[in-house]
Every structure is written in C-alpha cells, then in structure tokens.
Amino acid sequence: MQLESQRLLIREFTDEDYGAVHSYASDPAVTEYMLWGPNTGEQTADYIRTVQEWQWQEPRTSFEFAVVLKDSGQLIGGCGLYVSEPRQGEIGYCFNSLYWKQGYASEAGEALLHFGFGELGLHRIFATCRPANTGSAKVMQKLGMTCEGLLREHRRKGETWHSSLVYAILEDEYRILQ
C-alpha cells in the first residue's frame, strides 16, 4: 500500500532501500533523540526485515513506510503509524538530515493523519518526543496536535532514563482543521 502527498510518495519498504535507510539510521545527529541507534549495518537490515514482515499482518496494526521524493525517487526518511485498541494510533517519523527543515515531516505527518482518521477510522492519534526535540514538537504543533503533558522518565536508553512530551489530536479536531 502507499500514501501520497504533494511532494511525497509514502510507500512500503523494500530490500533495495537498505543503503538510503542506513545513511540516516547510522547518523548520530539523526538518532540523538531516538531510543535506537546509531545503527550498525545489521541493525538496519533487521529493521527493514521487521517492517517488511508487518506488511503481512492480518489485520494490520503496524505501518512503517519509506518516504520518497516524487520528483527524484530519493528515499529521504521513514514514518509510521501504530494502531492500538480502542481506535488509537501513534505516529512517528525520522528523516535524513540533508532534508530537514523543508516541510517534509509535516507533509508526511499530515498524510499519516489523513490515513489514520480516514481509512483506519481512528478516534485519537498521538505522538511523543523528548522535551529537547524542538523540531519534532514543532511538527506535531503544525499538525494541529495538542500537548497533553510530560511522561517523566518512562523510557530507558542504555543507562539513562528519558522523559517524553505527549501530543495528540482527536478525530473531530482533525475534521475541523480540514
């Protein structure tokens, strides 16, 4: 399956995507605020294998997509939507730093909300980011999401505990913005 926006094709990952994915997944600047990374080659290969397996879920609850520029075919990042009951979804995104601050995360996020509230019939979609991840928080604000609060030290990476801001949008709030 695939989603489309003005400049982006948001499609399933394939084996051929390994090089483009590893170039951002192995970059410490990109993974600074993620719970994973920077990836080894094996970790990136595992990731691509895992998300390809999700394509066969029935019913499908985990969607992880490659984000590709329509005009060049260049893979610039990944984004995902993960469904849980009752009709809740979580979105996430990660882009190659060469393509930051050009509106791509906001555009991909909007496509994910459209898919989640439309095709999947979700009621609430949320996302989290580290408090210091200003770029990610701005993307969520641009998507019309509301900051609901801070989860204090609920995640662990290595020896360090991390907190997250939670942002969310409800289906009726999303409809009003359309």
Ligand SMILES: CC(C)(COP(=O)(O)OP(=O)(O)OC[C@H]1O[C@@H](n2cnc3c(N)ncnc32)[C@H](O)[C@@H]1OP(=O)(O)O)[C@@H](O)C(=O)NCCC(=O)NCCS
């Ligand atoms: C966070 C991330 C996804 C933002 O992607 P992006 O494509 O640069 O975002 P956009 O271009 O849609 O930017 C949306 C807004 O945020 C701003 N912004 C983006 N990165 C920013 C940063 N590091 N600091 C401050 N503002 C930032 C943009 O300028 C834009 O604001 P504007 O509309 O007022 O101009 C990208 O930096 C990234 O992939 N980071 C590494 C992975 C990551 O942290 N993912 C999120 C995990 S929660």
